[in-house]
Amino acid sequence: MEIKEEIRRSIERALKKIKVKKYPEILLERPQEREHGDFSTNIAFFLAKELRKTPQEIAKRLAEDIRPDPEIIEKVEETKGFINFFLTEESLFKNLIQILKREKDYGRSELGKGERIQIEMVSVNPTGPLHVGHGRGAAFADTLANILEAVGYQVEREYYINDIGTQMENLGKSLRARYLELLGEEVEFPEYGYQGEYLVKIARRLKDREGNKHRKEKIEFFTQYAHSDIIEGIKRALKDFGIGIDSWKKESDLRKKGKVEESLKNLKKKGYLYEKEGALWFRSSQLGDEKDRVIKKKDGSLTYLASDIAYHEDKFKRGFDHLINIWGADHHGYVERLRAAMSALGHPKESLDIILYQLVKLSRSGRPVAMSTRKGEFITLREVMDEVGRDVLRFFFCMRSSYSHLDFDLELAKKESPENPVYYVEYAHARISSIFKKAKERKRKRRKIQKIDLKLLHTPEEKNILRLLILFPDIVASCVQNYQVHSIPNYLRELASEFHTFYNRHRVLSEDEGLTQARLALVEGVGIVLRNGLRLLGIAAPEKM
């Protein structure tokens, strides 16, 4: 952001003046206390040792020497070794003008320089519907993808389907058993079968449509039938959750095209494969994994890892500059072996990031809700979406760091009360819309921004809002830096809070035409930022509530 850049440059000039050549990256933070200004740096602490002076002395000296553009920074001040910067009114107003001018684009940037990033998300095995936990991963991944797009990356969202293997066979066996059951035959349910109610429903659909003519059908038929039914359900659920997948990649296609054998050949050529006890092993322990892994089993069949290696190599071949995988934390054991394989194949470590999200602990009014996929005891994404609403769910899922174990209380999420931060943010937006609606009714229109005297915005509440608005692009950028998204909801709540405070103390539409105009510009700015933030989260900004 240009303001931060200007401050940074002014610090560098001052450092040069006192002949400091080596210094760490200059960090500008937002101080907790208003009296400490808008930005502050702790650079003096880092220089203390080398210069053999106290941080206070250094900071004091620097504060005198730092001369940023007086149109942007009104005051530079030293306190307790920190150097604090105070923005001018003028820069706050300029930023508001920027917001009104750029509208949807405020917060967007070109940081990503058009690089191509692929995000692999959800990738849930097609053996059953998506459950709530998967929803968290989906919401998180989609939001991160939105943010990456906003800062100028070209993003592709991909879902990888494990459509072959033992699990699919078990799925087919399970459906067959359910189907035959419906036809009144005695059948034993397969040992590793999927017991969920959804398979009974699929069996019923099959029977209703086609009667008993599939009684003698092979397992493959049932596998195929269950698979496509479930995948269609997953696709619908994601669509209704507001998530668009650009590419669906099937494991079976990789196999058909010989990609797996090709990858194994590559690994072999580089000396990372060996045979032991009739199986083929990958020497992953040499590359950071805790032990070697089997790639091809004694019976000649390939492991999950074999496909995964081929899959990721294929992604690289498709020309992405960077790969991101969003995985549930229950897969963390696979991170190292996959990374090992990628470095064995010569792909730089930095080009693949695997971000884990912790599982969702679902409860209802404080009581935990049990979940187990195989037994079929779980709450689906669909059910929760229907119960609490798509937007609430997406907000809650993105509100916390992906590393924290999310506590999700169904009753709490449903409440339309102050306990629910989603409505709080949405309400701020609805109030703003309402102001404009009212203004229109009274035939009052916001003038062109050049004709508005923003200097009339001088109350603490107005200033607080302006100061917050200026941070938005930085917040978005920081999400990219640490691959987290929760600062967006947190920021939106803070902005909504500042707005509500302002709203309660001051009127926008008043007899004073000049002030009305200035305030209309201000709240329009808030509305734009709220909308932009909510859009990143995939949430609608309501005009009224």
Place this chain on the structure above:
RNA sequence: GCGCCUGUAGCUCAGUAUGGAUAGAGCAUCGGAUUUCUAAUCCGACGGUCGCAGGUUCGAAUCCUGCCGGGCGCGCCA
């Protein structure tokens, strides 16, 4: 047993990447605010040995070591 994540106010969590100012929110509780553009709002109060114990440092919620609690994972399953 080993590995990953996690432990901050009564509850749910920010803050930990890059150590820095009196540790921040929301909810809950208590008290107050509405003739006004939406009270799904606002204002105030209460509330903390940052799991415990050491260490490094001028300075530790943040880094290191050990221990304790919670979640997840540890197959020639997928």
